[in-house]
Amino acid sequence: MKTFKYFLFIAAVAMLTSCASTAKFPVSRDVPAANIVAKKKQDKNNNYVIKLTAENLAAPGRLSPPKNNYSVWIVTKNGDVKNLGQLSFRNAKKVVLEAVTPFDAKEILITAENEGDLAYPEGIRISRAKF
Structure with missing residues (x-):
């Protein structure tokens, strides 16, 4: 029985450490109806899988001033900013x-943003969250 409890404890710790980090974005003044959540987890190759889900996000052309796309950026542990991709x-x-x-x-x-292949964010900041 003691061995079983020990095994359960180890399994629970392993499950908790393998869970994804979640970042819930605050309400944006530019797109207040948007509900945005991002999840980050490490894969078997030690890369990070980031999944961003946005609901009720207005088209970028409806912003003031109008833009062409939404770009997603990450800030790394050493402070570098990297373009993760576009929301299309x-x-x-x-x-x-x-x-x-x-x-x-x-x-x-x-x-x-007006351009999709930028190296650094230049346009309207919609929202930001920490993992």
Whole structure:
């Protein structure tokens, strides 16, 4: 019985340490109806899988001033900013971006941009959250 309890304790600890980190974005003044959540977990290759889900996000063309796309960025542990990708949708209620990166993100942010292949965020900051 003691061995069984010990095994259960080890299994519970292993499950808790393998769970994903979650970042819930605060309400944005530019897109207040948007509900945005990001999850980060490490895969078997020691890369980080980041899955961002945005619901009720207005089209970037409806912003003031209008933009062409939403870009997703991460801030790494050493403070570098990396472009994770773009949120692309056509009149969607729900948008999902799943990306794999070798960088451990401490923060994630969304900006509205005119260009999609930028090296650093330049546009309107929509929202930012910490993992």
